[in-house]
Amino acid sequence: MKNFGFKAIEPRTIDYSQFDDRLLAYLVREEPSFGICLSCGGCTATCSAGNLVDFNIRRLSLHIRSGEIENLAKEIDKCMLCGKCTLVCPRNINLRQVVMLIKKGIVALKENPEIKEL
Amino acid sequence: MAAKSVIVIGGGIAGMEVSNQLSSLGYEVRLIEKNDQVGGKLLNWDRLFPTFRNAGEVLQRLQQKMDQREVIVDTNAEVTDVVKEKETFFVTVNHSVKYHADALVVATGFELFNAQRKEEYGYGIYDNVITSADLEKLFKSGGKLTNPMGKVPQRIAIVHCVGSRDSKVGNHYCSKVCCVTGVKQAIELQEQIPGVVVYCFYMDLRMYGEGFEELYRRAQEQHNIQFIRGRVSEVSETLDHSIQLKAEDTLAGRPLKMCVDLLVLMVGMEPGKGSVSVKNMLKLGTMDSGFLEPADVHLSRNVSSSKGIFMAGTAISPMSVNDTLENARSAAFEVHHYFQDID
Numbered sequence: 001m002k003n004f005g006f007k008a009i010e011p012r013t014i015d016y017s018q019f020d021d022r023l024l025a026y027l028v029r030e031e032p033s034f035g036i037c038l039s040c041g042g043c044t045a046t047c048s049a050g051n052l053v054d055f056n057i058r059r060l061s062l063h064i065r066s067g068e069i070e071n072l073a074k075e076i077d078k079c080m081l082c083g084k085c086t087l088v089c090p091r092n093i094n095l096r097q098v099v100m101l102i103k104k105g106i107v108a109l110k111e112n113p114e115i116k117e118l
Numbered sequence: 119m120a121a122k123s124v125i126v127i128g129g130g131i132a133g134m135e136v137s138n139q140l141s142s143l144g145y146e147v148r149l150i151e152k153n154d155q156v157g158g159k160l161l162n163w164d165r166l167f168p169t170f171r172n173a174g175e176v177l178q179r180l181q182q183k184m185d186q187r188e189v190i191v192d193t194n195a196e197v198t199d200v201v202k203e204k205e206t207f208f209v210t211v212n213h214s215v216k217y218h219a220d221a222l223v224v225a226t227g228f229e230l231f232n233a234q235r236k237e238e239y240g241y242g243i244y245d246n247v248i249t250s251a252d253l254e255k256l257f258k259s260g261g262k263l264t265n266p267m268g269k270v271p272q273r274i275a276i277v278h279c280v281g282s283r284d285s286k287v288g289n290h291y292c293s294k295v296c297c298v299t300g301v302k303q304a305i306e307l308q309e310q311i312p313g314v315v316v317y318c319f320y321m322d323l324r325m326y327g328e329g330f331e332e333l334y335r336r337a338q339e340q341h342n343i344q345f346i347r348g349r350v351s352e353v354s355e356t357l358d359h360s361i362q363l364k365a366e367d368t369l370a371g372r373p374l375k376m377c378v379d380l381l382v383l384m385v386g387m388e389p390g391k392g393s394v395s396v397k398n399m400l401k402l403g404t405m406d407s408g409f410l411e412p413a414d415v416h417l418s419r420n421v422s423s424s425k426g427i428f429m430a431g432t433a434i435s436p437m438s439v440n441d442t443l444e445n446a447r448s449a450a451f452e453v454h455h456y457f458q459d460i461d
Contacts (some may be wrong), residue, residue, distance in 0.1 A: 050373055073156070090284040
């Protein structure tokens with residue numbers, strides 16, 4: 001077939017009907033408070049890391065909720081585990097615990113990429 | 119047969135309105151108020167959303183009706199004991215005077231959230247942090263608007279949801295009125311201080327009532343009020359006593375800091391102190407929020423769990439002035455139905 005130099009573009013839309021929700025299911029099961037975020041941004045406002053480098057814990061959580069977990073391992077390593085996010089959260093989400101679980105989940109997925117459930 | 123009698127506990131606007139309505143239905147009404155005058159929290163309020171109507175005018179009208187209808191008012195009076203014998207309530211006031219009534223209406227209202235409990239916002243620590251109630255008193259005094267340091271503020275931040283929707287202080291519920299109060303006060307500040315810039319920090323703006331959305335739009339269109347979607351996480355004082363705040367601009371996805379000359383905290387509503395003591399005396403149920411529990415949240419919101427005891431206004435839940443007055447009217451009808459034996 002003649003190559004005209006065209007290629008199909010990956011759509012930008014978040015596909016809520018099918019995304020990798022293994023990490024999300026794991027987080028909500030292990031730390032149910034993860035599911036009740038208001039997206040108020042208090043965590044990001046007070047974040048020790050986020051005030052210095054490009055790290056946004058609220059947006060990261062949001063991305064997990066829509067299955068976007070490609071760059072997660074690199075991102076989550078920026079967290080300094082100071083726990084201030086947990087102190088300010090109006091929904092009392094144990095975010096520090098969530099970060100620890102994300103780290104564990106990433107390792108588990110890396111070790112066994114085909115695993116059905118974490 | 120003598121007219122049935124009702125004792126209304128609490129002389130805020132709910133108590134005043136329910137007394138007026140019951141009185142015009144022909145019942146003998148006694149209103150018991152612990153302070154030296156009726157009017158409750160509205161006495162300290164300047165103007166009402168969304169119309170900027172003078173709060174005093176509403177109070178005056180309610181008072182006029184009370185005078186016309188000859189509602190008996192006891193001020194400096196606090197209910198100290200209630201005993202029910204058969205269908206009659208015996209109410210002791212100030213540990214001495216005893217009255218009897220065929221029904222009770224609890225209209226014990228709310229308390230404003232004590233902003234000092236959110237220590238990270240610096241109320242009571244930094245001079246330039248005030249509450250919505252403090253600002254309302256400033257408006258009411260009619261004096262020149264200066265911050266507590268005597269300076270005319272040029273940049274003001276309003277923080278929404280202080281003491282509401284906040285697990286950290288144990289208040290999960292929404293206080294309903296602070297969103298629109300913030301918008302109203304932002305407009306008033308902008309009208310009274312030439313050149314001032316007002317920022318509102320919000321999580322959601324709940325413009326549920328008649329004219330609220332229009333007021334919000336007017337704030338943006340005509341008053342250049344800046345709305346930033348993000349919850350303020352903490353504030354600190356700078357060397358020149360201005361207030362530096364931190365939040366995330368969640369729509370931009372970046373943390374922000376800002377220095378302001380004045381920080382206004384939109385304090386929410388909590389169950390009234392009177393409700394707490396009355397609920398213990400009358401053995402009334404409360405909801406998770408601590409407000410009094412209705413017999414049926416849809417069909418009998420003014421009826422308590424105890425026969426012959428009714429509830430009106432913000433003792434039940436946070437409410438605006440309008441909602442409180444309407445609620446008080448419906449409470450009067452519930453009492454009327456009770457006396458008429460109408461189910």
